[in-house]
Amino acid sequence: MTGMSEPGSASYDEAFAAPAEPRGHWRQFFDHLYAGGPDRPGRLWDEARHLLRESGAVYAVAAGKTTQRRPWPFDPIPLILDGSEWQRLEAGLIQRHHLLNLLLRDLYGMQRVLAEGILPPELIYGSDAFLFPLWGGMARKVTLSLYAADLVRLPDGRFHVVSDRTQAPSGHGYALQNRRLSNRLYPSRTSFGPVQPLQPFYRGLRNALTSLTPQTAQTAHIVLMTPGPANETHFEHTLLAHSMGLTLAQGNDMTVRNGRLCLKTLGGLLPVDVVLRRVDEAWCDPLELREDSLLGVVGLVQVVREGHTVMANPLGSGILENLGLHPFMPQLCRFFLGETLHLENPETLWLGHAPSLRRVLDSWHDNYSPWAILPLQPDYSLPVNGLAHDQALRAHLATHPSRYVARSLVQPSQVPGIDAQGMCRRHLLLRAFLHHDGNNSLVMPGGLARVSPSAGSDVLSSQGDRYPFSPAQGGSTKDVWILGAKEQPFSESSSGTLTQDLAAHAGLPSRVAENLFWMGRYAERSESVIRLFREATTQREEEEFGLNPEQRRYCRNRLLTTLTHVTGTYPGFTGADAQLLLTNPDHELRSVLLDLNRVGSLAFSLQALIQAGFSLRDRLSSDTWGILDNISTHLGRWQRHRTDPINHLLWDLGPLLQGLTALAGLTWENMIRDQGWLFLDLGRRLERAMFLAQLLESCLGDAAPHAYEMAMLERLLALNDGLESFRLHFQTRLEIEAVLAKLLQDDTDPRSLVFQLTLMEAHARQTPRSPGQTLYRTALGRTVFESLAAVRLADADMLARVNPETRRRDHLMQLTERIRNLLPMFSETASNNYFRHADSPYHLFTVRNS
Numbered sequence: 001m002t003g004m005s006e007p008g009s010a011s012y013d014e015a016f017a018a019p020a021e022p023r024g025h026w027r028q029f030f031d032h033l034y035a036g037g038p039d040r041p042g043r044l045w046d047e048a049r050h051l052l053r054e055s056g057a058v059y060a061v062a063a064g065k066t067t068q069r070r071p072w073p074f075d076p077i078p079l080i081l082d083g084s085e086w087q088r089l090e091a092g093l094i095q096r097h098h099l100l101n102l103l104l105r106d107l108y109g110m111q112r113v114l115a116e117g118i119l120p121p122e123l124i125y126g127s128d129a130f131l132f133p134l135w136g137g138m139a140r141k142v143t144l145s146l147y148a149a150d151l152v153r154l155p156d157g158r159f160h161v162v163s164d165r166t167q168a169p170s171g172h173g174y175a176l177q178n179r180r181l182s183n184r185l186y187p188s189r190t191s192f193g194p195v196q197p198l199q200p201f202y203r204g205l206r207n208a209l210t211s212l213t214p215q216t217a218q219t220a221h222i223v224l225m226t227p228g229p230a231n232e233t234h235f236e237h238t239l240l241a242h243s244m245g246l247t248l249a250q251g252n253d254m255t256v257r258n259g260r261l262c263l264k265t266l267g268g269l270l271p272v273d274v275v276l277r278r279v280d281e282a283w284c285d286p287l288e289l290r291e292d293s294l295l296g297v298v299g300l301v302q303v304v305r306e307g308h309t310v311m312a313n314p315l316g317s318g319i320l321e322n323l324g325l326h327p328f329m330p331q332l333c334r335f336f337l338g339e340t341l342h343l344e345n346p347e348t349l350w351l352g353h354a355p356s357l358r359r360v361l362d363s364w365h366d367n368y369s370p371w372a373i374l375p376l377q378p379d380y381s382l383p384v385n386g387l388a389h390d391q392a393l394r395a396h397l398a399t400h401p402s403r404y405v406a407r408s409l410v411q412p413s414q415v416p417g418i419d420a421q422g423m424c425r426r427h428l429l430l431r432a433f434l435h436h437d438g439n440n441s442l443v444m445p446g447g448l449a450r451v452s453p454s455a456g457s458d459v460l461s462s463q464g465d466r467y468p469f470s471p472a473q474g475g476s477t478k479d480v481w482i483l484g485a486k487e488q489p490f491s492e493s494s495s496g497t498l499t500q501d502l503a504a505h506a507g508l509p510s511r512v513a514e515n516l517f518w519m520g521r522y523a524e525r526s527e528s529v530i531r532l533f534r535e536a537t538t539q540r541e542e543e544e545f546g547l548n549p550e551q552r553r554y555c556r557n558r559l560l561t562t563l564t565h566v567t568g569t570y571p572g573f574t575g576a577d578a579q580l581l582l583t584n585p586d587h588e589l590r591s592v593l594l595d596l597n598r599v600g601s602l603a604f605s606l607q608a609l610i611q612a613g614f615s616l617r618d619r620l621s622s623d624t625w626g627i628l629d630n631i632s633t634h635l636g637r638w639q640r641h642r643t644d645p646i647n648h649l650l651w652d653l654g655p656l657l658q659g660l661t662a663l664a665g666l667t668w669e670n671m672i673r674d675q676g677w678l679f680l681d682l683g684r685r686l687e688r689a690m691f692l693a694q695l696l697e698s699c700l701g702d703a704a705p706h707a708y709e710m711a712m713l714e715r716l717l718a719l720n721d722g723l724e725s726f727r728l729h730f731q732t733r734l735e736i737e738a739v740l741a742k743l744l745q746d747d748t749d750p751r752s753l754v755f756q757l758t759l760m761e762a763h764a765r766q767t768p769r770s771p772g773q774t775l776y777r778t779a780l781g782r783t784v785f786e787s788l789a790a791v792r793l794a795d796a797d798m799l800a801r802v803n804p805e806t807r808r809r810d811h812l813m814q815l816t817e818r819i820r821n822l823l824p825m826f827s828e829t830a831s832n833n834y835f836r837h838a839d840s841p842y843h844l845f846t847v848r849n850s
Helices: 024-035 040-055 083-107 121-125 172-185 199-211 234-244 300-306 317-321 323-337 354-362 391-399 458-462 510-541 549-567 578-583 586-594 602-615 622-640 646-669 675-700 706-719 723-729 736-745 753-766 779-793 796-800 810-838
Strands: 016-018 058-063 066-071 079-082 146-153 159-165 222-225 247-249 254-257 260-265 268-271 274-277 310-312 348-350 371-375 404-408 414-419 422-436 441-443 448-451 476-478 480-483
Touching: 024 040, 024 079, 040 066, 040 172, 040 414, 040 422, 040 622, 058 234, 079 083, 083 146, 083 159, 083 317, 083 323, 083 422, 083 441, 083 480, 159 317, 159 422, 172 199, 172 234, 172 422, 172 448, 172 476, 172 480, 199 234, 199 274, 199 422, 199 441, 222 234, 234 247, 254 300, 260 300, 260 510, 323 348, 323 404, 348 354, 354 391, 414 448, 414 476, 510 549, 510 586, 510 602, 510 646, 510 675, 510 706, 510 810, 549 578, 549 586, 549 675, 549 706, 586 602, 586 646, 602 622, 622 646, 646 675, 675 706, 675 736, 675 753, 675 810, 706 723, 706 736, 736 753, 736 779, 736 796, 753 779, 779 810, 796 810
Parallel strands: 079 480, 222 247, 222 274, 274 310
Antiparallel strands: 058 066, 146 159, 146 422, 254 260, 260 268, 348 404, 371 404, 414 422, 422 441, 422 448, 448 476
């Protein structure tokens, strides 16, 4: 433990009172840690990486025009705080929240703080965060339901607030994720002393949101409004919605009708009572706020203004994050509360005040300043000690000083941690959370500990003493343990598990149904392409069932031609260069399999499947997400080996096919048979039916010599997992009539065409429709009925008959063409009836300033 304390360090040490002398509340933890031997930290690191992979926890980082999802950065050594110290911190957080709540009401109401000169008007009116459309229209009893504060402990041992999070405080979901990881890593952590649980806080948060509704609390419909899957913290949004039983919705999932905010669901418009907002307020309504927003809902401000829907946090609360308020917080506390501010800020100067600007510029020498320079509206990706001190910044301060604050440089406390090299020391930024139900405040007994890169890392050294904490800059997070038992108030409404089943009345958003539909389609499409590629490649490499080279070549060419039709990657094996490509297919095959940018390729379909799955993260079980994560990993590894020989790629396809099969099994066996599952399975059945129709048309539509066709029939049965069962039931040689009857009309074969269409009809019967409207009076019902009738009424002998003039099976071609025309109509009908209104909004034109 000696190496964990650093004599002479100016930073406060969270774990050690002196070198090799752990603080009392850390001692039992270190005893446990090192009782596992000197390699225990390394094993903890490996276990944490494994659990992160298993959970699918990610954080998105912008990479040029794309977004990369990285594993959530988790340090397995917790931050441990003493319960008595935490009680003092709780009191400071509650007071600060109360103060900010009163300030918010005043700024959008009577504005006494401006009238009496406590705050300079330009600090408020000059900020983009002050929303003029809400001035005077905000409800008098508006409640700042959620509050978070970013805290640093300075060398004097006291916590100070470096930023207030009031607009859309984030991190609740990641704090819960960190606790779940800690529970797995330290199953016997109670031996270190009683660690206060987090679940009562989340149950209280759910109840607090319910209490905000202007309608009946028992039937309150709460939506978590997310910017969407591209947002950096979308995983947190899905986790929080799933854990608290909230409906996850994007702006284009909602609309305003008759003065109410409504969710677009398959069953119609469902009124929304409370919105837990994760969209920055300026983007929430393109009508009254940012006109270029595609993330909000037109008319949302008016709905909030009239009180029909409550926002948590209220629109307009972003003004409280203004760092220019920090110099005035002690005076504001005396004005509103008549009290001394318990939880202070580091010394902060608003540079719109001329003497403060002069003081900062006078102390600036040779690109060094004892002050951290930060914009008024904080950029949370900035290091805690602000912008780099250079001449460009100094010049900007001289011309636009009111846009900045100067804060005394902070030296955050240090806490032990683990990285890939072993034990290390990290600087700490603690985010603490509070929720308020209108009467009472509850502070989370824990929080989100964010830590800088370890002292020896290149990231930290390049930032000097500015201390970056963002995951994009190499920062990590920790679970926070508050030691000491605390009696939790019990109430009937807060008992039970954290997750609540609200599916019965929440409805299924149209966007979710569409993503499930396409998830089913892309999963089945990918599986079909893998099966087809495997069968075509096997024909080239192996001699199976006694087929001669000519038979194998014929089967391979037909299957490769089918591959182009199925994937739509034209011209491929069907164009003018078809013969050349069929002779040397490797280059084209590699493109059809691996080119992420080629629409219809296997890689494109798998990528689309993973993207659809990520959009549905709150709807998928952890096992299902684990399978999707494995598929993503295999796809990435496959991309890295794209120059390998084709036969090597064949072996790599095995895990992908197993993953897709496991995904199909989980969704069939484990998913609740609700509307979401119906659309997922509809997509799967639709894709399988289209694949089989195209397969039969391409492989049997044109007649061939008998020996070739017998070989082709074997390949078709093998491709559809039916060769062995066919031989058991038909202990004779292959006949095309019997094979067509099996693949088209066998009700017991889960891969037959009639099996898919029968399930599609059953699913379509359960989809929402107008009262009194029968299935076959809907376009969806008529389409599937016509397809099913055509297949059931087909005569296998007639389908097998060859036109002696054209050498084609005209009846078979007519049937498969009819099916291939009808099934896309089924998909289009489903989109028009259920998905179309979920399309993303777009701008009709762009106004450019001259």
